[in-house]
Amino acid sequence: VEGLFGPKPLAGKRLVLTAGPTREPLDPVRYLSNHSSGKMGFAIAAAAAAMGAEVELITGPVALATPAGVKRTDVGSALEMHAAALELAGGCDIFIGCAAVADYRPVAANEHKIKKDGDTLSVEMVKNPDIISDVAAMAARPALVVGFAAETRDVEQYAKGKLARKGLDLIAANAVGNGLAFGTDDNQLTLISKDQTQVLPQASKAKLAEQLLAILANRLSEH
Ligand code: CTP
Ligand code: CA
Numbered sequence: 001v002e003g004l005f006g007p008k009p010l011a012g013k014r015l016v017l018t019a020g021p022t023r024e025p026l027d028p029v030r031y032l033s034n035h036s037s038g039k040m041g042f043a044i045a046a047a048a049a050a051m052g053a054e055v056e057l058i059t060g061p062v063a064l065a066t067p068a069g070v071k072r073t074d075v076g077s078a079l080e081m082h083a084a085a086l087e088l089a090g091g092c093d094i095f096i097g098c099a100a101v102a103d104y105r106p107v108a109a110n111e112h113k114i115k116k117d118g119d120t121l122s123v124e125m126v127k128n129p130d131i132i133s134d135v136a137a138m139a140a141r142p143a144l145v146v147g148f149a150a151e152t153r154d155v156e157q158y159a160k161g162k163l164a165r166k167g168l169d170l171i172a173a174n175a176v177g178n179g180l181a182f183g184t185d186d187n188q189l190t191l192i193s194k195d196q197t198q199v200l201p202q203a204s205k206a207k208l209a210e211q212l213l214a215i216l217a218n219r220l221s222e223h
Contacts, residue, residue, distance in 0.1 A: 025076075
């Protein structure tokens with residue numbers, strides 16, 4: 001971390017990030033969600049604060065303590081996370097989308113608990129807004145917008161598509177499945193931007209967070 005810019009390479013910078021899963025309400029007692037632990041996002045938030053940044057962490061429900069020096073906003077659904085992100089991201093230096101946002105939500109949450117009436121149950125779903133795409137398209141766009149892409153196959157190819165489609169500066173791709181990434185303390189990232197690809201070999205999420213942020217601090221200084 002103590003690279004070119006001394007011990008606090010992100011001093012004076014504001015970083016906003018999303019982390020964790022979202023919960024999409026089905027009825028008053030049930031929701032649809034995913035296995036995201038929030039560990040990667042929280043590791044980045046902790047490292048960024050240690051590197052001197054002002055950090056705003058927007059998180060879905062996770063079982064993690066708020067890192068020292070980090071401002072935390074708790075949200076439930078993707079729509080809540082979307083609203084919080086658009087409110088906080090304007091004019092920040094770095095926005096990082098670590099959250100595993102539910103791609104779809106039930107068209108409407110049932111007002112009452114769904115009863116076990118039929119042998120099958122169908123739930124109509126509608127696509128959620130793409131939070132990071134909307135942040136990248138803001139009038140007060142963050143200087144750097146960074147996405148994550150967890151893929152079970154064709155990692156680089158899918159990640160490159162997302163980089164372009166969402167208007168990102170960088171995407172951190174990683175393979176999931178077979179015990180990799182979700183809920184674990186280790187990860188391995190391939191950083192892809194328009195003109196280069198860089199591999200961060202398997203390491204703790206804390207170590208990878210520091211490496212990623214050192215690269216982003218470097219990029220900001222070139223801005
Ligand atoms: N993302 C987001 N809002 C969404 C969905 C995804 O901000 N509604 C962000 C994630 O936080 C991540 C990036 O987009 O930084 C890539 O997420 P991913 O789920 O891999 O991409 P999708 O576009 O949802 O494509 P798919 O799930 O079909 O692979
Ligand atoms: Ca998705």
